[in-house]
Amino acid sequence: xxxxxxxxxxxxxxxxxxxxxxxxxxxxxxxxxxxxxxxxxxxxxxxxxxxxxxxxxxxxxxxxxxxxxxxxxxxxxxxxxxxxxxxxxxxxxxxxxxxxxxxxxxxxxxxxxxxxxxxxxxxxxxxxxxxxxxxxxxxxxxxxxxxxxxxxxxxxxxxxxxxxxxx
Numbered sequence: 433x434x435x436x437x438x439x440x441x442x443x444x445x446x447x448x449x450x451x452x453x454x455x456x457x458x459x460x461x462x463x464x465x466x467x468x469x470x471x472x473x474x475x476x477x478x479x480x481x482x483x484x485x486x487x488x489x490x491x492x493x494x495x496x497x498x499x500x501x502x503x504x505x506x507x508x509x510x511x512x513x514x515x516x517x518x519x520x521x522x523x524x525x526x527x528x529x530x531x532x533x534x535x536x537x538x539x540x541x542x543x544x545x546x547x548x549x550x551x552x553x554x555x556x557x558x559x560x561x562x563x564x565x566x567x568x569x570x571x572x573x574x575x576x577x578x579x580x581x582x583x584x585x586x587x588x589x590x591x592x593x594x595x596x597x598x599x
Contacts, residue, residue, distance in 0.1 A: 436553050436554055436557045438550075439550055440546050440550065441543060441546050441547050441550065467521065467525075468525070482522055487519070487522070490515065490518075490519055491519060493515065494512065494515050494516055494519060497511075497512045497515070498512070558580075559580045559581075559583075562576045562577050562580060563577055563580075563581070565577070
């Protein structure tokens with residue numbers, strides 16, 4: 433069990449800051465809604481992804497389409513325009529994802545993991561103390577013990593002994 437007295441995070445987000453964050457994220461969501469599309473699960477599976485090699489190929493195709501523009505039928509000019517726009521928005525969204533969203537997500541997940549680990553470690557400590565009180569026959573401990581022991585009923589043994597923290 434981790435050291436229960438070590439507490440790397442001991443705070444909550446204030447209501448005002450939470451409202452500010454939610455408003456900012458809602459604004460971002462609304463602005464991005466203009467430029468993004470939802471996909472079905474089937475579309476996510478069937479559509480090609482643009483990895484580095486394919487992006488280089490798409491950029492080369494765009495360049496070459498301008499080199500030979502006078503050889504291409506005029507009807508294909510819209511394909512070149514669409515290709516340029518698709519590459520541009522792909523790069524813009526990729527920058528947002530890698531520069532901001534992945535960093536935010538990682539930081540949030542890391543902090544949740546620390547808070548979850550600390551919560552579970554503290555809860556196990558409290559459970560072990562209540563379990564000891566119950567086993568010692570201290571009046572009033574049995575009710576709390578019975579509530580908390582439910583977490584471990586499927587694991588056999590009836591107590592937290594040997595249970596590894598895994599929030």
